[in-house]
Amino acid sequence: MLCQRCHKRVATIRYAEVIDGHVTEMSLCPECLLEVQSNPKGFNLSSDERQIIGQKEIKESNVKKAKALCSVCGTQLSYIQEKNKLGCFTCYKSFGPEIESILEVIQGGSSHIGKKLNYPNDEERVQTQLLLDAKKALIRQVIKAEDYESAAKLRDEILDLEKLLASWKIGKN
Amino acid sequence: MIMKTWVNNKPIWWNEEAVGSPVAVLTVGTLCRNVAGFFFPLRMNEEEKQRLENLLKEPIAQLDGVSADDYLNFAGASPRENLFLSERFLVSYDLLSGIGHRGAFISNDQRFSIMINAGEHIAFRVIFAGLQVESAWELLNKMDNHISKSVDYMTDPRLGFLTSDLNLIGTGLKFFTLLHLPGLAKTGNIVLWEKKLQSLGFYLSGINTGPPPDARPLAIQKHFIEQGFHSLSGSPVTVGLIETVGSLFAIGNKYTLGFSEAEIIFSLSHTVNEITKAELDARQKLLSSSRLTLEDIVGRAEGVVHGAKFLEFAEAIELWSALQLGFSLNLTSESIFSLPLSLLFELQGGHILVNFSSDDSNTVKVSLMRANKFREILDNKN
Numbered sequence: 001m002l003c004q005r006c007h008k009r010v011a012t013i014r015y016a017e018v019i020d021g022h023v024t025e026m027s028l029c030p031e032c033l034l035e036v037q038s039n040p041k042g043f044n045l046s047s048d049e050r051q052i053i054g055q056k057e058i059k060e061s062n063v064k065k066a067k068a069l070c071s072v073c074g075t076q077l078s079y080i081q082e083k084n085k086l087g088c089f090t091c092y093k094s095f096g097p098e099i100e101s102i103l104e105v106i107q108g109g110s111s112h113i114g115k116k117l118n119y120p121n122d123e124e125r126v127q128t129q130l131l132l133d134a135k136k137a138l139i140r141q142v143i144k145a146e147d148y149e150s151a152a153k154l155r156d157e158i159l160d161l162e163k164l165l166a167s168w169k170i171g172k173n
Numbered sequence: 174m175i176m177k178t179w180v181n182n183k184p185i186w187w188n189e190e191a192v193g194s195p196v197a198v199l200t201v202g203t204l205c206r207n208v209a210g211f212f213f214p215l216r217m218n219e220e221e222k223q224r225l226e227n228l229l230k231e232p233i234a235q236l237d238g239v240s241a242d243d244y245l246n247f248a249g250a251s252p253r254e255n256l257f258l259s260e261r262f263l264v265s266y267d268l269l270s271g272i273g274h275r276g277a278f279i280s281n282d283q284r285f286s287i288m289i290n291a292g293e294h295i296a297f298r299v300i301f302a303g304l305q306v307e308s309a310w311e312l313l314n315k316m317d318n319h320i321s322k323s324v325d326y327m328t329d330p331r332l333g334f335l336t337s338d339l340n341l342i343g344t345g346l347k348f349f350t351l352l353h354l355p356g357l358a359k360t361g362n363i364v365l366w367e368k369k370l371q372s373l374g375f376y377l378s379g380i381n382t383g384p385p386p387d388a389r390p391l392a393i394q395k396h397f398i399e400q401g402f403h404s405l406s407g408s409p410v411t412v413g414l415i416e417t418v419g420s421l422f423a424i425g426n427k428y429t430l431g432f433s434e435a436e437i438i439f440s441l442s443h444t445v446n447e448i449t450k451a452e453l454d455a456r457q458k459l460l461s462s463s464r465l466t467l468e469d470i471v472g473r474a475e476g477v478v479h480g481a482k483f484l485e486f487a488e489a490i491e492l493w494s495a496l497q498l499g500f501s502l503n504l505t506s507e508s509i510f511s512l513p514l515s516l517l518f519e520l521q522g523g524h525i526l527v528n529f530s531s532d533d534s535n536t537v538k539v540s541l542m543r544a545n546k547f548r549e550i551l552d553n554k555n
Contacts, residue, residue: 073216084339085292087216089209089327092335102339108374109431112333114344115314117321122330125209129327132210140218165210165325 003029005036070094072137090133121168132161180527184261184283186302187515193304193442194449195501198351198421198514200301201262201405202309204317205293205336205345209325213337214275214290222274222290229295232323233287236316238280246276252391256398256523262300265291265407270389285312292407293336293345295320302514304350304445306438313346314434332430340408341429346437349409349425350445351380355498356455357448358420366448367414373440374428378409379417382487385410393526396536400486400522418487419494424448460502471499475507478547483540489520489547496551509553516550 003011004026011027015036028036066078075087077095084102086092092099103110119125139154186199207213211225234241247255247268258264264277268291275290288296297316299309327335333343341347357363363377370377383399384391385407391398404410409423424445426437459467474495484492497512499505518524525539525546 073212075216080339085215086213086337086339088212089335092329092332099339103342103430106340107342107430108428109343111331112329112343112430114333114346114433114435115317116333117326117328119325119328126329129209133212136212136221162210168325 001027003027003032005029005032065098068095072133074137088133089129093130119168125165125168128161128165132158132165135161178281179263179279179283180257182281182283183515184263184300186284186300187513187518189302189514192302194352194445196353196449196452197304197445198353198517199262199303200305200309200348200350202297202299202306202313203347203408204297204313205295205338205341205347206297206317206320206334207294207327207336209327211294211327214292214294215337217290219273225294226274226276226289228324229289229320232320233278233289236278236287236319238282238284239278239287243281244276244278246274247271248274248276253393253526256391256393256401257521257527258523259403259406260401260521260523261518262402262406263298264288265296266384266388266403267291267407270384270391272389285316287316292338293341304442304449306348306350306442309348310346310434310438338408343428343430344432344434344437346429346434347408347426348437348441349405349423350441351405352422352424352445352448352452353420353494353497354422354448354452355420355494356452356459358414358417358422359459360455362451362455363414363422366451370424370444371427373444374426374432375424375440375444376411376427377414377422377424378411379414380405380419380421380423381410381412381416382418382490394536397522397526397534397539400539401524402521419490420498421490421494456498456502467498467502468504470495471504474499475505475551478544478551481544481548483537484520484544484547485540486520486522486543489543490517492547493517493520507551507553509551512550516547519546 001011003009005028009029009031011029013028013030013033014025015028015033016025066081068077069075070087070091071094072090073087075091077098080086080091080095081098081102084106135154135158139151139158142150142154208225208228211217211221214222217225230241230244233239252269255269259266259269261283263279263283263286265288268275268277268288271291277289278287280286285297285299288298297313299312301309329335334345336342336345354363357366367377380402381404382401383403385404405423409425414422424441426432426441474492478492478496493512493516496505500511520543522539525542526534528542529538
C-alpha cells in the first residue's frame with residue numbers, strides 16, 4: 001500500500017491523530033510519519049492540564065465502575081465498597097482487584113495462613129461454583145418469566161452440579 | 174416449650190470460676206463458614222434459605238450436646254421471648270432481627286450455639302467464663318471438623334474460607350474477651366493499651382448498651398432493648414474507651430486474614446495476661462494512693478443497692494463494677510466475697526422481661542425487679 005500522504009513510498013505504519021475529538025487514521029511511510037509528528041494538527045497539553053484531565057478520567061471511570069453489578073447476584077460494587085459485604089461466590093471473581101484493595105485496608109495480610117481443608121480439584125471446584133451461581137441466577141429469571149419448562153431443566157442441572165460439588169469431599173480425589 | 178428450658182436452665186459457664194484471669198469476665202468465640210453452591214444470605218431467596226437450613230440441620234443435630242429438637246426457628250418466632258438469647262450472646266442480635274428462614278441450635282448446657290442464615294450460612298459460637306481461648310477454639314474446631322465432613326465449604330486456595338463479610342475472610346474466626354478494668358480506667362492508663370493492641374492486630378474497645386447501630390428494629394419496646402449488651406452479640410461494635418459502662422472493655426482480634434488461628438489464640442491469651450497484670454497493679458496503686466476515695470465509691474454502691482427501689486441497667490452495671498472492685502480489694506462490708514457472673518446477665522432487660530407476661534410488663538416494673546434482684550444477691554439470699 002502506498003503512503004496516503006506522499007503517494008510515492010510504501011506505507012509501513014498506521015498513524016492515528018485526534019483532532020477536535022475526531023480520530024483520523026492514515027497509513028504512512030516512515031519519512032512522512034516523522035514530518036507529521038514534528039508538525040501535529042492537534043494541540044499539546046501542559047503537564048498540569050494533562051494531570052487534571054487524567055484525574056477527571058480516573059474519577060469518572062471509578063464512578064462508572066462503582067455502579068458495576070455482579071453479573072450473577074446483582075450486588076453493586078459501591079455496596080461492597082461501603083459495607084464490605086458480598087452477595088455470592090462470583091462477586092469475588094467479578095470484582096477481584098477491588099476486593100483486594102478493600103482487603104489491603106481492613107485485613108492484616110493478603111493470604112490465608114490458617115486451617116485449610118484440602119479439597120481436591122481446586123480449579124474445577126471454582127468453575128463448578130461459578131456455573132452453579134450463574135444457573136441459580138438464571139432460574140430466578142425464568143421462574144419470574146413463568147417459563148417453567150426451562151426452570152425444570154435448570155433445576156436438574158443445578159442438582160447435578162450440587163451433587164458434583166458434594167462428591168469432592170475432603171481427602172477424596 | 175424449648176424456650177422455657179433455656180430460660181430456666183442456667184448456662185454452664187455461669188457456674189465456672191473466673192478461669193485464666195481474675196479480670197476476664199468471659200471469652201466468646203465465633204467461627205463462620207459458608208456452603209459452596211449457595212449465594213450468601215444477603216442475596217438468598219426464601220426457598221434457598223430453607224434448602225440450606227434443611228441441609229445443615231441433620232449434620233448439626235448429630236453433634237454432642239444438641240438434638241434436632243434444640244433448633245430454634247426464628248422465622249415467625251416472637252422476638253420478645255428470644256431477646257434474652259442475644260443478651261446471653263447465644264445468638265447475634267442480627268439473627269434475632271433478621272428476616273426469613275433462619276435460626277440457631279443451642280446446646281442444652283448453653284455452652285455453644287450454631288446460627289444458620291445470619292450474616293453467613295453458619296456461625297459456630299462458644300462461650301467460656303474467664304479467659305479460656307484455647308478451650309473455646311478446641312470446641313469450635315471440633316464442631317467445624319464434624320460439619321465439614323457433611324457439607325462442602327466455600328473456600329479459595331489463597332483466601333481460605335470465603336465469607337460474605339470481608340472482615341471475616343480467611344480463618345472466619347473472631348474472638349473477644351470481656352474484661353473488667355476499673356484500675357486502668359480510673360488511672361487513665363487504658364488508652365496506652367489501646368495503641369499497643371492496635372499494633373498487634375487486636376482492638377480494645379468500650380462496651381455499649383442497646384442494639385448494634387443500623388440494626389433492624391424489633392417488635393419490642395425500645396426501652397427493653399436498650400437495657401442489654403446486644404452490641405456484643407454479633408461482631409462486637411467498637412465503642413470509645415471513655416464511653417464504656419461499668420469499666421467493661423472488649424479485646425478481640427481485628428484480622429482474620431494473614432493470621433493463623435494459633436497466632437490469634439496465643440496473642441489474645443498472652444495480651445490479656447499482660448493487661449491483667451497491669452490492671453492488678455493499677456488497683457494496688459489506687460488503693461495506696463486513694464484508699465478513701467475507693468472506699469467512698471464502694472460504700473456508696475453498697476448503699477444504693479441496699480436502698481434503691483428502681484434501677485436502670487446502666488446504673489446497675491456501674492454499681493456492679495464498683496462492688497466487684499470493692500470485693501477484689503476487700504473494701505466491702507458484705508457477707509459475700511464476689512458477685513456471681515449470672516448477675517451481669519440477669520440485670521438485662523430481656524432476662525427480666527421473660528418473668529412477665531406481655532400484658533403485664535412495663536419499664537417501671539422491670540426497673541423494680543432489677544433493683545430487687547441486685548439486692549437479693551447482695552443480701553446473699555440467692
